[in-house]
Amino acid sequence: MVNTKVDLCGIALDNPVIPASGTFGFGYEFAELYDINCLGTFSFKGTTREARFGNPTPRIAECTAGMINAVGLQNPGIERVISEELPKLKKVFHKPVMANVSGFSVEDYAYTCGLLDREEQVGWLEVNVSCPNVHGGGMSFGTEPRAAAEVTRAVKAVTHKPVIIKLSPNVTDIVSIARACEDAGADGISLINTLLGMRIDLKRGRPVIANTMGGFSGPAIFPVALRMVYQVSKAVSVPVIGMGGVSCAEDVIEMMMAGARAVEVGAANLVDPFAGKRIVESLPAAMEKLGIENINDIIGKAH
Amino acid sequence: MKEASLTITENSRLAASVYRMRLAGGAGDNLPGQFVNVRLPGLFLRRPISVCDFDGETLTLIYKTVGRGTELMAGLEPGAELDVLCGLGHGYDLDAPCAKPLLIGGGVGVPPLYYLAKELVKNGKAVSAVLGFNTADEVFYEEEFRSLGCAVTLATADGSRGVRGFVTDALPNGCDRFYACGPLPMLKALCGKLTIPGQLSLEERMGCGFGACMGCSVETAHGAKRVCREGPVFDREELLW
Known part of the structure; x- marks a missing residue:
């Protein structure tokens, strides 16, 4: 019997597998398919202060071994997330959930996180300073160490829950941003958000995505994500959650060897709705095959 | 699912x-x-x-x-x-009150209407179908709709088969509910021309197809809806055009 339990900022996870924000809704679409309590936890749909429709469609494009999305943080706004989505989520998921938050100003982040701090079912706050699909916010906070630190401090001031800052790979030096967040009090770092990308419709000679560009995700980005998880986890002492193109138990193990304490699974959920369950169930056998008895033993093994 | x-x-x-x-x-x-x-x-x-x-x-x-x-x-x-x-997804409403449904399909919007026609005929409805294509060599399933007992009108944009023009040029009178599937300009034109109640099926680029990614959302009279989940079929009143 192998051990898959990990500790993430003081909260125990049965396993390190976490469906990523934006690929798992508020859980209940997937709860119709399988018991989502088999997951370590999941990160719910990115929530903002006000309701958002997001960007115009088309906002999805096919890529080699991946996809581009330019959804643009569509969500019903924090008040309805608390009054409508969380009660529904609570019926199907009985573990602490990770709340994913985005904003357009430091005050937005603090306001939204302050309300979520009172929600018992929320275990961690995952603060997205890295959405590539919104203008005047999102990623702009995650591309500059001082701005990322400012958001971190503002959120830390309004909550006692662990604060995990989700970083953008669309920067020259992700390590300096991770360090700035850690110095500002972040309890964890998650990475990577999507890589800015685009496709052109050859027949029309126009971008496929209405918003021109979008976030590139899927198996194609795994090596880039792994490299950044390796760099960041070497540079910070807080827990790191690795994500980007993870689609099987072996990818989870590789991310953890690179330094991740837990691993998020994103685009894989969209093409295989059972991906989360499949990865959780195949993890013990994949560990046994490699002679890993305790998954904690491999965290940062490659350092 | x-x-x-x-x-x-x-x-x-x-x-x-x-x-x-x-x-x-x-x-x-x-x-x-x-x-x-x-x-x-x-x-x-x-x-x-x-x-x-x-x-x-x-x-x-x-x-x-x-x-x-x-x-x-x-x-x-x-x-x-x-x-x-x-x-x-959410399909066509088979129980909506009507006696003479009108099915309107454009191009590859025709296929879902075949299954719908079959079920409506089974329910004792007198089904009319208007099938629109660009040219005669694109026409398919005309005979299949007739075999179900539907009154079929064909329209081709170049006039090489049936009525010359679009489906909106070939609409029969006397129907009391419509069901449509086809390109967006066709659906908009139908809503402009028809006064009877109806449902339309939308198409959008999708990520997952089951409601998780929010890639295919559309703004409706009742807020943002997912084409893959609350749709692809919507009541005409829900669509904002």
Whole structure:
């Protein structure tokens, strides 16, 4: 019997597998398919202060071994997330959930996180300073160490829950941003958000995505994500959650060897709705095959 | 929704760039207006295809080759297995009060109306169908609709078959509810011309096809809805045009 339990900022996870924000809704679409309590936890749909429709469609494009999305943080706004989505989520998921938050100003982040701090079912706050699909916010906070630190401090001031800052790979030096967040009090770092990308419709000679560009995700980005998880986890002492193109138990193990304490699974959920369950169930056998008895033993093994 | 491994029993060309694929296996439940999402070897995202017919065992899909995904589909041989998410979305309302439904399809918007026509005829309705295509060599399923007992009107944009013009030039009188599927300009034109109640099926690029990614959202009179989940079929009053 192998051990898959990990500790993430003081909260125990049965396993390190976490469906990523934006690929798992508020859980209940997937709860119709399988018991989502088999997951370590999941990160719910990115929530903002006000309701958002997001960007115009088309906002999805096919890529080699991946996809581009330019959804643009569509969500019903924090008040309805608390009054409508969380009660529904609570019926199907009985573990602490990770709340994913985005904003357009430091005050937005603090306001939204302050309300979520009172929600018992929320275990961690995952603060997205890295959405590539919104203008005047999102990623702009995650591309500059001082701005990322400012958001971190503002959120830390309004909550006692662990604060995990989700970083953008669309920067020259992700390590300096991770360090700035850690110095500002972040309890964890998650990475990577999507890589800015685009496709052109050859027949029309126009971008496929209405918003021109979008976030590139899927198996194609795994090596880039792994490299950044390796760099960041070497540079910070807080827990790191690795994500980007993870689609099987072996990818989870590789991310953890690179330094991740837990691993998020994103685009894989969209093409295989059972991906989360499949990865959780195949993890013990994949560990046994490699002679890993305790998954904690491999965290940062490659350092 | 059900994930199924289905076996291709037929994959044949019906008209210019239009193919019919039949699949056997445990496809679960599939209702008129719903769609399936097909995983294709070598592609990341699934491809959503409307259900043209389903008899409990055989699933019939009609698709047009418009890009890499559908071109790849056209090259698959009978006997091959496909990973298919079945019974997706919210289909047409079969119980809406009407005696003489009018079904209007444009191009590859025609297939889902075939399954709908079959069910409406079964329910004792006098079904009229207007099928629109660009040219005569794109026409398919005219005879199949007639065999169900539908009163069929054909329209082609170039006049090479049936009424010259668009489906809006060929609408019969006396119908009391409409069901449509086709390109967006056609759907908008229909809503401008018809005063009877109706439902329309929308098309949008999708990520997942089952409501998780919010990639295919549309603004409606009742807020943002997902074409893959609350749709693809919407009441005309819901659509903001």
